[in-house]
Amino acid sequence: MTLRVLVAKIGLDGHDRGIKIVARLLRDAGMEVIYTGLFQTPDTVASAAIDEDVDVIGLSMLSGAHMTLAPLVVEALRSRGSSIPVVVGGIVPRQDIPLLKAAGISEVLGPGAPGTAVVDTIRAAANAQ
Amino acid sequence: MVAGSSPAGPTTSHTTIHLVTENTPRKAWTEAFGSSSLRQVPFTTMSGIPLEAVYGEEGSEMPGVYPYTRGPYASMYRSKLWTMRMFAGFGTATDTNERFREIIRSGGDGLSTAFDMPTLMGLDSDHPMSLGEVGRCGVAIDSLADMKDLFAGIDLGGITTSMTINSPAAPILAMFVAQAETAGVPRKVLGGTLQNDILKEYQAQKEFVFPPRQSMRLVRDTIAFTANEMPKWHSISISGYHIREAGSTAAEELAFTIANGFAYVELALQAGLPIDSFAPRLSFFFNAHIDFFEEIAKYRAARRIWARWLKERYGATSERSLQLRFHTQTAGVSLTAQQPEVNIVRTAIEALAGVLGGTQSLHTNSMDEAMALPTERAARIALRTQQVIANETNVTAVADPLGGSWYVEELTNEMERRAEEIFADIEAFGNGSMLDGCINGIEENWFQSRIADSAYDLERKFNSGERIIVGVSHFLEGNDEDEIDLLRITNEDEQKQRRRLEAVRASRNSTAVAESLAVLETEAADPEINLMPALINASNAQATVGEMMKSMGTVFGRHIEVPTI
Numbered sequence A: 001m002t003l004r005v006l007v008a009k010i011g012l013d014g015h016d017r018g019i020k021i022v023a024r025l026l027r028d029a030g031m032e033v034i035y036t037g038l039f040q041t042p043d044t045v046a047s048a049a050i051d052e053d054v055d056v057i058g059l060s061m062l063s064g065a066h067m068t069l070a071p072l073v074v075e076a077l078r079s080r081g082s083s084i085p086v087v088v089g090g091i092v093p094r095q096d097i098p099l100l101k102a103a104g105i106s107e108v109l110g111p112g113a114p115g116t117a118v119v120d121t122i123r124a125a126a127n128a129q
Numbered sequence B: 001m002v003a004g005s006s007p008a009g010p011t012t013s014h015t016t017i018h019l020v021t022e023n024t025p026r027k028a029w030t031e032a033f034g035s036s037s038l039r040q041v042p043f044t045t046m047s048g049i050p051l052e053a054v055y056g057e058e059g060s061e062m063p064g065v066y067p068y069t070r071g072p073y074a075s076m077y078r079s080k081l082w083t084m085r086m087f088a089g090f091g092t093a094t095d096t097n098e099r100f101r102e103i104i105r106s107g108g109d110g111l112s113t114a115f116d117m118p119t120l121m122g123l124d125s126d127h128p129m130s131l132g133e134v135g136r137c138g139v140a141i142d143s144l145a146d147m148k149d150l151f152a153g154i155d156l157g158g159i160t161t162s163m164t165i166n167s168p169a170a171p172i173l174a175m176f177v178a179q180a181e182t183a184g185v186p187r188k189v190l191g192g193t194l195q196n197d198i199l200k201e202y203q204a205q206k207e208f209v210f211p212p213r214q215s216m217r218l219v220r221d222t223i224a225f226t227a228n229e230m231p232k233w234h235s236i237s238i239s240g241y242h243i244r245e246a247g248s249t250a251a252e253e254l255a256f257t258i259a260n261g262f263a264y265v266e267l268a269l270q271a272g273l274p275i276d277s278f279a280p281r282l283s284f285f286f287n288a289h290i291d292f293f294e295e296i297a298k299y300r301a302a303r304r305i306w307a308r309w310l311k312e313r314y315g316a317t318s319e320r321s322l323q324l325r326f327h328t329q330t331a332g333v334s335l336t337a338q339q340p341e342v343n344i345v346r347t348a349i350e351a352l353a354g355v356l357g358g359t360q361s362l363h364t365n366s367m368d369e370a371m372a373l374p375t376e377r378a379a380r381i382a383l384r385t386q387q388v389i390a391n392e393t394n395v396t397a398v399a400d401p402l403g404g405s406w407y408v409e410e411l412t413n414e415m416e417r418r419a420e421e422i423f424a425d426i427e428a429f430g431n432g433s434m435l436d437g438c439i440n441g442i443e444e445n446w447f448q449s450r451i452a453d454s455a456y457d458l459e460r461k462f463n464s465g466e467r468i469i470v471g472v473s474h475f476l477e478g479n480d481e482d483e484i485d486l487l488r489i490t491n492e493d494e495q496k497q498r499r500r501l502e503a504v505r506a507s508r509n510s511t512a513v514a515e516s517l518a519v520l521e522t523e524a525a526d527p528e529i530n531l532m533p534a535l536i537n538a539s540n541a542q543a544t545v546g547e548m549m550k551s552m553g554t555v556f557g558r559h560i561e562v563p564t565i
Helices: A017-028 A042-051 A066-079 A094-102 A115-127 B013-018 B025-034 B093-105 B144-150 B169-182 B199-205 B212-229 B241-245 B250-270 B275-281 B292-312 B342-356 B376-391 B406-429 B434-443 B446-464 B491-507 B510-524 B532-540 B545-556
Strands: A004-008 A032-035 A056-061 A086-090 A107-109 B083-088 B110-114 B160-164 B192-194 B236-239 B282-288 B326-330 B361-363
Touching: A004 A017, A004 A042, A017 A032, A017 A056, A017 A086, A017 A115, A017 B446, A042 A056, A042 A066, A056 A066, A056 A115, A066 A086, A066 A094, A086 A115, A094 A107, A107 A115, A115 B446, B083 B093, B083 B160, B083 B376, B093 B110, B093 B144, B093 B376, B144 B169, B144 B491, B160 B169, B169 B192, B169 B212, B169 B532, B169 B545, B192 B236, B199 B241, B199 B250, B199 B434, B199 B446, B212 B236, B212 B250, B212 B275, B212 B434, B212 B532, B212 B545, B236 B241, B236 B250, B241 B250, B241 B282, B250 B275, B250 B282, B250 B292, B250 B406, B250 B434, B250 B446, B275 B282, B282 B292, B282 B342, B292 B326, B292 B342, B292 B406, B326 B342, B342 B361, B342 B376, B406 B434, B434 B446, B510 B532, B510 B545, B532 B545
Parallel strands: A004 A032, A004 A056, A056 A086, A086 A107, B083 B110, B083 B361, B110 B160, B160 B192, B236 B282, B282 B326, B326 B361
Antiparallel strands: none
16 A cells, blocks of 8 residues: 655745655655645644545654654644544754653664665654554 | 975075966965965974975966965965854854854854755744744744844854854845844954855755745845944855755856856846945855865866856956855765764865865764764864864975875866866856856756755765765674763743743833834835845844744745755
8 A cells, every 4th residue: 555644844844855855756656745845833743644545654854843843743643533644754852852752752863864764764664553 | 395484485496487468376476475474383293394485387377366266365374374263153142242252262163054954945933834843954043032132142243153044034134233232343344254155955854834936135235234233243154064954066066056156146236236345245165075176176176167267257256256165064975873983084085185175164073973963072073173284283284285196186177177067057047147046057957956966976876885875885893882862852941932932022012113113024025125134123123033034035935946856
């Protein structure tokens, strides 16, 4: 079955190099990729993910707002009764990773993660469901 | 060889030939060099070999002489080193003010302000979208009160200040002028740079608010205002940095940036400004990436292209209009989270490329910036890197030391050739207008797609092993050991800033605020009016950045990018 992935930018950060690369990597690995565009909120991402019936959500974060915003995406999903896994990628200091996981984020991809790791992590997150 | 400070005498056959021409490059250089004041340092090698100020064959191009491939000035760093301008900003205005003072104490000689995401997007700290972003990526500025804290104890007439702001560039400039004048510094003596390069926001950095043509009206207003009232101010820093960081190639960075520059020139010409009244105040900002010689060739080509186009196409005659001057920042994207100390080496190499390419000002990234904003210690090491290049390596003694290298000259020509190809495409989109070409290219997602394609090409080269990154693809030993201290911005700063804004809103004269915003909105609807006076008036009334942007937005509308992968 083809995996469906929603990749999203939340908050005010417009740096979209990473998310576009990830979107293309996943597409080239045979997944269906939906990109939300910039300046989304936790609610718009959760709604779009449920409407599109995706298997995984990938959040791309650079500005340091990950500790505030990423857990809110998980909350928004759970409050709608959805268990879609959320993977965070981007500029995330190592010490934040356990905190994000405790807040319900499935996995975190840091700077320099190779393409294969991105694809494998998304697959693993989907399969863990 | 060309003598350093003495005019070339007619002693060789080469010189005799060139005396036939009125003004040879050497003669022009000699005159310009002769009128330069020099730094009081010895211009010899470490072992005492005297160094000429420039080297080159008779008749060849010279620095400070059209088309300026070899540098905008004849004497280059013999007269003045580049400005060591370290970009800083985080937390509240008071936090950043402390960092500014530390930079000045450490020998930095220019300030450069990083604003947080809400400020960059023209939103106040208490806006719902600002949640989690206040003070994170830069300093939070809501009102004149914050601007006052930001520059407390700093003589704005005595130091130049750069402000990296684009969509709300006009309100922030207005607030800066209002703050300086409150502190007794008249606008005409203020020196510094407003980034104010909105085109690259749509193309690359994506911090846009209003649609392109409405944004360009604000750019026009700032160019006209500064041309008339702020003679020492650089109205725009036309920026390739973000285009490159977003993934473009070096040639695309060069071409898109210079094309944007042409667009701003055409915009100001359309507004009736004479070319030589504003072109001398346009400045540039390029990336210094890790491919050493390609970067140097890029800067050399940039100067030559700009000089030629400004002279031949736009009819500039003032030398200052033709001389491209630029700021450089080392490549953030080249930094790795793995083995972060290695980033000091990358940054040093990139900074050296900027210097050998003749930069006028330089920011060096800190080793920890693949993970967070820099700590004070990391930022100091980055500044020290520049100081080593400036004071220990002696690379400053000779202008354009790589000029005449077959390799560098060929690469410079190739950069220029590739840029001209791209200009032809953009000109075609605009039916002969570079201004329309840039805007149409943005609206059709052409720039954005090209940058994304180049980014993905490079990514595939990293993934296939065709390109190596130390500590990421190879040489991984030590990756687990490296933990360095990182700067942590707490939510406390966000709370503090919100309380501060609340206090400002409570204490100001709300009638005056409402009136000033109503004037701004009315004037925004009339494209003939320059909005800067209304913005300065609103700043003085303590209207916030968010309020000013909202008033203008009522008239201008919003830009929505069609998401494409």
